[in-house]
Amino acid sequence: MKYKFIIFIKLSLKIILYFFSSYKRYANLIIIIFKLKPKIILEIGVYKGARSIEMIQAAKLFNNNVKYYGFDLFEDFFKKKNILKNEFSKKPENLNFIKNKLNKFCDVKLYKGYTKKTLPVFLRKKIKPDLVFIDGGHSVKTIKSDWNFIRKIIHNKTIVIFDDYYSNANNIVNKFGCNKIINNLGTNYKYSILPLTDEILFGGKKILLNFAKVSNIVKT
Secondary structure, three states: OHHHHHHHHHHHHHHHHHHOOOOHHHHHHHHHHHHHOOOEEEEEOOOOOHHHHHHHHHHHOOOOOOEEEEEEOHHHHHHOOOHHHHHOOOOOOOHHHHHHHHOOOOOEEEEEOOHHHHHHHHHOOOOOOOEEEEOOOOEHHHHHHHHHHHOOOOOOOOEEEEEEEEOOOOOOOOOEOOHHHHOOOOOOOEEEEOOOOEEEEEOOEEEEEEEEEEEOOOOO
């Protein structure tokens, strides 16, 4: 109990620090986990594992047996041509490095490769995550593909968080970001654009970005 109290204080301080950083929107992840108390977490776009650790630690405050599934290209990123240009992505760490890093917090399962190939493999396991964080490739095509797979395995209380909802970038939303997916979810899903806005530079212009939360899934 003392250990969990320390972790709770550290994560609460992390939320405050996010408020004064250039990555304010990430505070939403910890806050949502405090409310949702997920047992199964799925993350697309592990990158360096920092957010992964925060999510796992927050979830373990409420459940000792947390399951984490992470998807990324890992070292295969460097074998793909033009991926930075096509996906507006960051260079991830290699799989073994991330696995050793995250296994200190819980038993993790990592999938390496394009999600159009790895997610169908995962779907066959019929595991239903409580929380999904989609922050892998940033092209509309890739995000739409990720969502089309993920929506097949979410349950009625699953929350799906999309990164990169652009508030003032009509010139790029046809190619990048989750705007087109969120704005065309259909009537079976409810969504909200979460508070805490960050800024990035794209083509010399400041772009505002937020998280989008999809919840209250209604099965028909």
